[in-house]
Amino acid sequence: MHRRCSSSNSTAMTSELGTPYLMKHLPPALTTITALGDDLLCEIFLRLPSLLSLVRVALACRTFLQAICSSPAFRRCFQVLHPPELLGFFIQSIYTIVPHFAPLRNCSVPDMSAAVRGSDLSLTRLSEDIGSSLEWDLESFYGPYLVLINQITAQIVAYNPLTLTLDLIPWPPIEISRSSFLEFHIIFSEEDQGVFRMVCVQHHRPQLPHVEAYITVFSTTTRKWQVLPWVETPPPPQPEDDDDIRHFYPGMPMKGFIYWKQTTRASVVAFNTTTLQFSRVDLPPLVRERYYMQSRFGHTKDGKLCMVGADDSGAKKGMLIVWVWRADDDGVEKWTLEDTFPLSKFVDATKSSTEDDARVQVEVVIDGFVYLSIKYGAQAESLLSLCLETAELNNLLDDARASRAHPYLMAWPSSLVCNRQTRA
Template structure:
């Protein structure tokens, strides 16, 4: 009888819950984000929803991995301002990366939020330094210092240090802040010539504080204080002496100076033929050109580290013939092709290649792989200052979208970048 009735119908399974984006864990999302082509693409993806943004913000390890896999993102370069009101900017145009184009288009590289000079002076704003996406400028006509981020359009204005502290006509300024919180920062002013001076403006006190100049070892007798512009790396600012084989280093935590010796052949090397930087894993590194003539010159790479005896020194890492960087189709027998170093960022060296008197190109060299990449072809003009996109504060700090606020002489905006 049971066989006539057959078996009971199988019980119906409950419907499977649909998979949503929230079901993907942060670790898997980060692995997917590592496949994106550039930092502007990551910004666009992270700002698509709160889940994506949380995954990027909550992982410092992801930020380190992304930087290791992607070269520093150059967005263009600031030209030598000459007598113009603000330094002109030449953007990088990339049809293959629409997110990069969007970042450039949404940024304020015209520096429109920088105050105009109300006087008749044509000195305008002078470029000082670059750090963390900020451009530091000085206006000697109005005695103002500005730190401006063209991507976030965050602007900070500072008064010039008192003349009894800094009286040189060419002091140097650097902005210092933590990557985790760019709302707390300091501005450092260093005077090398005449009487050496060090002053720091802090957002906590809103005034300049003078620090004693303590240089260890002591300053050499008979040494004229003439240094090339400083380089900011890993909590230090380094200045190469123009005629001596050493680098002056300022620890930005202790505000103490020290000296780092260089190989003797680098004593009188020109500014455009020497750069300090760091490798991809953060080691202090230097690159120097022994001769800018591409026919006979060599690019030398040395890393600061301990030898087999535990003695720290500059150890030879690699060498590259300058002819490697020359486009033979552009080289001419009438003019010598020359090579200059424009920047050294996170294991990438940026070289200006000059063909004759007018034609110039900008290329990048990855020190780890030796790979070359042409960035600007026949449009680069030296001297210039390449501008690199830093990690946006919106992808680090867990803050709601900020509103612009004005406090005293400071205008702050930690909003997201244009992309």
Template sequence: MLRRPPAAWRSAHNQAHLDARAHRRASPQAYRRSARVKTHLQGIRHGLPATSGTAAAAKTQAPTCTTIHDLGGDLILEILLRLPSLSSLIRAAVSCRAFLAAVRSSPAFRRRFRALHPPPLLSFFFESIGKDIPSFSPIRRRSDPDLAAAVRGADVFLTRLPYHDEASTGWKIAECSGGYLLLLNGDTEQIAVYNPLTRALDLFSVPPDEIADGHRGNFSVQNCFVLSSGEAPGSFRVVCCCLDNSRVRAAVFSSGTREWQILPWSPPAPGQPSDKGHWLLAGKQANGNLHLAHVERAYKVVLDTLTLQFSFIDLPEHLKGKGSLYMTGETKNGKLCIVSVVGFTLHIWFRVADTDGVEKWVVDKVIPLKHEVLQATETAPDDPGQLKVWAVLDGVVYFSALIRGQPSSPRWFLSFCLETRKLEKLFYRTFDNGVYPYIMAWPSSLWEVENVIPLEHEVFQATETSPDDDDYLKMWAVLDGVVFCSPVRFGDPSSPTWFLSFCLETRNLEKLFYRTFDNCVYPYIMAWPPSLVCNCVSS
């Protein structure tokens, strides 16, 4: 028994029928056109041939399919420039070949992106007291899941570092710069340069004993630095600075040559007693140079990392002998600066030339932060405390708020941007020993690598196959600038495959034939025929 449709459906159906009758009476021609279109569509639906008019209408109304490959490189870069952070750019680039190719091929884009999006802070490494492994405190930002994913994938426990004693690894952090951790092992006399994100590890020996040749009086290795190259991903230099009673010397290790270069001793430091032991404080990188301040006097030793020459510059007289109250660093545009602290107030110093053209340190800004810090950390105003600056990187001051008389108590770690005046609360923990902010570096995967030609997309498009993780290209021969190859599935080399050729000069990929692989492959090249060679026979 058939049921009657619901009343609501009958009402809607009747109304549609009345509307159609009204439309037919008002415009008979329009109704006949719509009826013809309806008839043609019903015919197509039932497999009947369409008329030429219907085919033309269907052809003009067919939707066009736009893919990512239809976008130009400039448009792609403008889209990528609007991503919020470097971690988001990495995720987008590795998910699309067109994005990755556009980023790799444009140094101008990389400069613009770095100017708009400074490298993000991922974490802090803390040097442990004793011989325990350095500890790690991540920066948790809910607004950037890509950054959190990068932290989760990093080797924050430094498991790739070799160790000979199960109770102690023996590794100590010397510096953190350019995405690298520089670590020293006094037991094995080794140096490690390690990237926890990429897990790239480089091990080599400490400088040779010749570094101490010619020293006068006491000799000691003062500091070690790692210098990464912004234009050569994966390459670095390590600089070890040593000193005797009045002079400084450096040894430079290059990842390219795998050798140490020992520099000459510097001239004697001004006003330095000849019987003084450790007369320089721990150094810092800033503005492309290495800065080591004097313990008591108002000057610092500077090593130019390009010329590898030592020089001496003055310090503000106000900061003489107060190395714990200031930190050398650089602004967002790379300008050298000093940030000193008095209580909860930051003093920003720059070198400015006077009327005689002589540069000297001048206080540019005085920034009181007591109210902001106490409010952010929810600390009582009557608690006596002060700020301790740990680093000044890319115009951001990293510091902690501590209670006087309790240096080992837990404290808040914060950051303050000199440009935007934004104060950010990072985390709360105890202070162990050294503090090293870890900044995410520009990954080598986003740099254009010379003489590397990706062919995955072209091969799968030419052979009309879908990519598989187990596919790879097998090269058979390279003759006259032409590479003969075939895509092979790992573990199944005997299955049929396409044989292709790729010209290194024209970048033209050509599909040759499809067949099974038997054993060896020998391209046969036509030689110059003897009939075209002139045989001169002497009479």
């Protein structure tokens, strides 16, 4: 007759015999990276080298994608730590019917090379899908989207060549489209990156001596243009003659605003794309004195509004000047001189016999980087970038030969934003 061992006896026997073989040789519980919490995953992802690397990681695992999409704070932090990835330049030239894409000379990073190879940066869909091989003009940019217009066929296209997303937009109503002074800008919703508006702006009618603006807005939701009434734009601070007609340089869109600088006066008009209201922007004293200064609005790396201008295009005596809009010690916001650079800093002496032959032009200012084009007489043109934070200068492209050049950067993809489609 067998007696059942008590629990105390069993414990004693186990201690005497040692740990059973199976218990000794069981593998430890496995912990995979997908088992980590979203906060810890985001801390790891912040250490990735670039946005292109983050995209590859996000598309490799649904858990990773959800962690990235669900955290706006992570997105803001990642964008601060990693400047936008420059893929190359779109160049508008009289020799091509569509803007030409020029990749960077050192485009050898695997992630960057893959992004360029898998996209349509040659814009072949414009002729394949729309069936038109006529000339397309590059009107404006918003993130990865290009806005192109065809005056002959009266067509407007919003195209993302990285995702091959193309939207053909009808021409505005006849009451505004008769004018040749039209500008088109694309505006995306912060909540849903799949929805955008197209804003068409006409600055004045020829029969009016003073500027009124005509705004029409196209929605991808309704597929219709909304025509708004004529509005008077804020006048410049200086008195105007009765026959003085204001003209503006092309608009500079950035972070919810579009800025226009007047060609003949020291005046800037800003358009709030959310409220659809106009306001006037004061200018730094030097720009007010020299209204003809070429200048561009932009943002610093930490998001502050800045203005970069060259007081003279000649490299021998000109200076590149940087102002930042910030509050002074009394809390009053105004333009503050941030930095200056001699234009000779950007000129390659081997490409020009004298500095007088070289001309420096500010193309655009994006997230703390100033993009410059250097023209050497009738010879080759170079495109450079200047980091406002470190003053580091990089020669990006030679022999551009362009009338207009715009840097094309890898923007934050809509697939990494938590919108209605992502949540579903």
